[in-house]
Amino acid sequence: MIIALVDCNNFYCSCERVFQPRLEGRPVVVLSNNDGCVIARSNEAKALGVPMGAPYFKHRDTLQKAGVAVRSSNYALYGDMSHRVMTVLGGFTPNVEVYSIDECFLDLSGFMGQDLTAYGQMIRDTTKQWTGIPVSVGIGPTKTLAKIANRVAKKDPDANGVCDLTDPALAEAAMSKIGVGDVWGIGRRWRKMLEGRGIHTAKDLRDAQEGWVRQKMGVVGHRTVMELRGTPCVDLETIPQDKQTVCVSRTFGKPMTDYEGLHAAIATFVMKAGEKLRKLDLVATNINVFVHTDPFREDRAQYSKSVTVDLLTATNHSGKILAGALRGLRGIYRSGYHYKRAGILLLELERSGHAPRTLFEHDDQKGQRLMAAIDAINGRYGHGVVNYGQIRRSSTWYMTQEHRSPRFTTQWDELPLVVP
DNA sequence: TCTGGGGTCCTAGGACCC
DNA sequence: TCTGGGGTCCTAGGACCC
Numbered sequence: 001m002i003i004a005l006v007d008c009n010n011f012y013c014s015c016e017r018v019f020q021p022r023l024e025g026r027p028v029v030v031l032s033n034n035d036g037c038v039i040a041r042s043n044e045a046k047a048l049g050v051p052m053g054a055p056y057f058k059h060r061d062t063l064q065k066a067g068v069a070v071r072s073s074n075y076a077l078y079g080d081m082s083h084r085v086m087t088v089l090g091g092f093t094p095n096v097e098v099y100s101i102d103e104c105f106l107d108l109s110g111f112m113g114q115d116l117t118a119y120g121q122m123i124r125d126t127t128k129q130w131t132g133i134p135v136s137v138g139i140g141p142t143k144t145l146a147k148i149a150n151r152v153a154k155k156d157p158d159a160n161g162v163c164d165l166t167d168p169a170l171a172e173a174a175m176s177k178i179g180v181g182d183v184w185g186i187g188r189r190w191r192k193m194l195e196g197r198g199i200h201t202a203k204d205l206r207d208a209q210e211g212w213v214r215q216k217m218g219v220v221g222h223r224t225v226m227e228l229r230g231t232p233c234v235d236l237e238t239i240p241q242d243k244q245t246v247c248v249s250r251t252f253g254k255p256m257t258d259y260e261g262l263h264a265a266i267a268t269f270v271m272k273a274g275e276k277l278r279k280l281d282l283v284a285t286n287i288n289v290f291v292h293t294d295p296f297r298e299d300r301a302q303y304s305k306s307v308t309v310d311l312l313t314a315t316n317h318s319g320k321i322l323a324g325a326l327r328g329l330r331g332i333y334r335s336g337y338h339y340k341r342a343g344i345l346l347l348e349l350e351r352s353g354h355a356p357r358t359l360f361e362h363d364d365q366k367g368q369r370l371m372a373a374i375d376a377i378n379g380r381y382g383h384g385v386v387n388y389g390q391i392r393r394s395s396t397w398y399m400t401q402e403h404r405s406p407r408f409t410t411q412w413d414e415l416p417l418v419v420p
Numbered sequence: 421t422c423t424g425g426g427g428t429c430c431t432a433g434g435a436c437c438c
Numbered sequence: 439t440c441t442g443g444g445g446t447c448c449t450a451g452g453a454c455c456c
Contacts, residue, residue, distance in 0.1 A: 032424035039424070057422040073424085100456045187454050218430065220454080247426055254421095296423060343425090400422090 001232050002116065002139065002166060004106040005146040006089055006123060008082075009134045009154065011102035012040035015081045016071050018132035019408040019416050027068040031056050034251055035072055035400045072401040080409045084131045092123050097237045105143060107236050120162035139164040143234045144227035145171055147184040148202060168230065175202035175228065185224040190217060202228060242351065243280060248273045249343020253400045255294060256339045262291060262329060267388055269344045270325050274318035275378070277346060278371060283314040284346035287321060289328035294340035305332040314350060317367045318374070321346070322388060 008014060012030040017023045027044035031037065038054045048066050050059050056070075063070060082101045090096055095107035111119055120137035127135050138150025145165055152174050153163035165171040181191030183202050193216070199205050205213075206228035214222045223233040248269040256262060266289060277284060290306035309328040311320060325344055374386045406414035 034422090034424070036422075036424055053424085055423040060422090103456075185454065189453065218453090220430070243427080245427075249425065251424065294423090 001141055002108040002112060003141070003143055003146040003232075003236065004108050004116075004120060004123070005099075005138045005143070005150045006104045006106060006127070006135050007138070007150050007154070008085060008102040009136055010040055010042050011082075011133070012071075012073065012078055013042040013045075014133050015074075015078050016069075016405055017042075018081070019077075020405065023069050027066060028071065029063065029068055030071045030073055031403070032073060033401075034253060035402055036251065039073065070403050072404040074404050074407060076407040076410045077405070081131065081133060085127060085133050085135070088127050088130050089123065091126075092119075095236060095238045098240070105146065105236055107238075108139065116164045116166065117162050120164065121160070124161050135161070137162045139166060140171065141166055141230045142227040142232045143236075144184050144224060145230065148174055148178055151178065151182065171230070172203060175206060178202040180205050183224065183228070185220065190221070242282065242349065244347075244349060246273050246276050246280075246282070246284070246346040246349065247343060248276075249290075249341065251341045252339070257335075257337070259333050259335070262333060262339060262342055263326065265342055266325050266329050266344060267322055268384075269342070270322045271318055271384070271387060273344055273346055274316060274321055274371070275375060275383075277316040277349075278375060281352055282349045283316045283352045284321065284349050285311050285314045286347040287311060287324050287328065288345040288347060289325050289332065290343055290345075291329075291332060291339050292341040293337050297338070297340075300338055301336070303334060303337045305334075307332050308347065314348075314352075316352060317364065317371060319367070319388065 010028075013023075013028040016028060016030065025044070026042075027048060028042040029038045029045045029050060030040040032039045035056055038050055038052065038056060038059065041050055041052065045063075045068055048062070048068070050063065050068075078101060085102075086096070086098050086104055089104050089106060093106050093108060093110065097105040099105055106123075108116065108119070116139050120139055123137055124135055127133060136150055136153040138146045138148065138153050139162075140146040140149045148171070149163040149165040152165070153159045153161050156163070163174075165174055178201060179191075180186055180194050180199055180201055181188070183205060186194070186205070194200075194205065199208055205225060208225060210222065210225065213225050217224075226233045250265070250269070252265070256265070286308055288306055288308045290304070292304040293300065293302050295302065307328045309324040311324045313320070315321065377386050378384065406416070408414060408416050
């Protein structure tokens with residue numbers, strides 16, 4: 001097997017740059033929802049030492065002094081740009097797995113014996129030219145080794161953005177230079193555990209004793225070791241699997257104390273989730289509702305609670321889901337707390353049409369037409385144009401997004417202008 | 421004053437069954 | 439001192455990913 005991992009460089013920052021060329025060469029960071037954390041950094045911003053996931057308020061002054069361009073996240077733009085990149089990549093091999101918004105695995109097994117580095121270079125150049133997004137290409141016999149190759153492609157200036165580790169000797173040399181915590185599948189906890197036992201590099205992990213790994217890290221850890229040894233254990237999933245859960249949750253700009261505020265928030269989440277569900281052609285039979293206070297405010301009383309409500313029928317009708325969600329919320333709401341975060345999870349998802357029917361169910365064609373109409377209107381005129389009455393526009397919890405760029409590619413009135 | 425959001429898979433333990 | 443064996447299902451929690 002030959003797998004290539006194509007990863008967009010600093011994806012969100014690169015998306016911002018495509019339509020704002022003046023950001024080229026300047027440090028750029030993109031913030032999470034609510035402008036809370038730094039979640040993407042250009043190379044220049046990384047060089048300034050702003051860590052990934054850092055709270056924005058702690059670094060605001062540093063960023064400002066260094067002349068860093070700051071952007072709120074603009075998922076409409078990133079999602080559309082991602083789609084463009086994936087479409088281009090799909091032209092290089094019939095078997096691709098879109099792994100995340102900015103990563104894609106390509107099956108290059110058919111190119112065995114050919115100059116893979118040259119092909120990788122072509123993928124890179126074409127993607128950049130057709131979408132404006134720079135990517136790195138890592139090639140190896142397994143997904144885990146392709147990940148490592150990709151890391152080398154990004155970090156090693158001589159690689160010119162492409163690294164082929166299908167040669168075992170090259171793979172070994174690369175592994176001896178990569179920290180065990182940088183291996184795909186090894187997070188903070190396991191890194192600590194492994195380093196405590198003298199396993200510091202990817203190569204050390206590859207050479208670790210199999211039985212010991214199986215016992216300490218389960219089948220997942222064992223798979224990682226086998227993949228480092230060149231035995232594929234993680235298949236390429238070319239057909240996207242149906243989602244098992246759909247989640248919508250938000251941290252509030254300001255803490256909320258009254259029931260009405262939470263009620264409005266939950267209702268908004270249900271509308272979003274219902275839209276997602278219908279887009280995916282799925283139905284849900286259970287909904288989980290949760291609320292949290294602010295864990296960072298240790299001086300205040302903490303409360304966090306969740307409840308799962310049976311919707312009694314598999315549905316993607318926002319109204320029916322909303323009724324269940326509010327029943328759940330009433331059950332877990334306690335007055336006297338400062339709520340900072342809430343959300344819903346839709347569970348037990350199935351393809352609509354495949355779901356079991358209950359005895360009392362009838363085809364709710366009217367409801368389906370209503371949902372279709374709402375989706376069409378909101379799709380055309382903006383989310384939230386049509387809503388249930390529970391959702392008041394005046395709600396105070398709306399996200400802080402002080403630095404969002406225009407949705408250049410998905411809103412007619414936000415298209416980039418070319419001034420002659 | 422200000423700390424994101426959306427996912428997956430695995431495991432252990434308890435309840436329950438015959 | 440002794441207290442079966444084998445199984446399923448569910449849930450909570452832990453680990454990881456981007």
